[in-house]
Amino acid sequence: MSEGDGPSDGVSVVTGAGQGIGRAVAARLAARGSHVVCVDRVADSAARTAARLRAEGGLATECTADVSVAAECEAVAEVAAGIGRVRVLCNVAGISPFATGVDRVGEDLWDRVFAVNVKSVYLMSRALLGSMRSGEDGVVVNMASVHAFAALEQSAPYAASKGAVVALTRQMAVDLAPSRIRVVAVAPGAVDTPSSYTGALGLGADATELAILKDPSHLGWLADPDDVAEVVAFLSSHAARFVNGTTVVVDGGMLAQLPRSS
């Protein structure tokens, strides 16, 4: 596909596209024929992802924005509107500071986690709804986490924010159904991205524990970002037209496993 061709899958906006899961999602949607607007707070990262997708023959446009800021989300919507009708919005951008129990986390960090992980979903969706409503096949995919369903020590704002994403997904699905916009979420377990290592080390994990997570025979193995991107691609495709308001867990069985007594 060349730059001049129209996108066969409409426009997809992916936040947090600069690295990790967001980058994998952007690549997967571009490969399927979307023109992907790669949004990231870090300008270089957004540009690198978009350049890579174009080099692979896809259609992509970079866009620098902090998705916790309303005016910057509106600016993303303007860029997207200049390309065409938005069919898919993937709210992947998130931050995951650990070592943050309620007795340790400061108010500023608490507010920042909720602004980036939850408020951004509201702001980006609000900014793009006009464009998405003009078709009958819009999809919003939000990034939750297994932390919405089970607790690890010292993860209070992150766990609470991801629980909020699950509830907001349900709420938006109900409210947007008359506009024929589906809203779903994905809840990954441990995924092999830069932030996973920072998070695990912040909780005191050592290299051996990370190596165990990488063992594919172990329930709760460390997923590749593509494992999550593949599910996002399905959920945002026409094949998933009857999947709505729900959160799909993609954790290799992590939540299914009872802890062993040693």
Ligand SMILES: NC(=O)c1ccc[n+]([C@@H]2O[C@H](COP(=O)([O-])OP(=O)(O)OC[C@H]3O[C@@H](n4cnc5c(N)ncnc54)[C@H](O)[C@@H]3O)[C@@H](O)[C@H]2O)c1
């Ligand atoms: N990695 C995991 O194990 C894991 C597990 C469950 C859920 N998640 C969720 O998946 C999402 C992506 O995780 P990841 O591991 O790929 O993260 P990551 O830190 O590797 O990448 C996140 C990207 O989002 C961007 N970003 C952060 N704040 C932003 C903001 N305010 N505005 C715009 N862009 C911003 C960063 O610059 C970065 O490029 C997050 O929502 C995270 O909570 C990750």
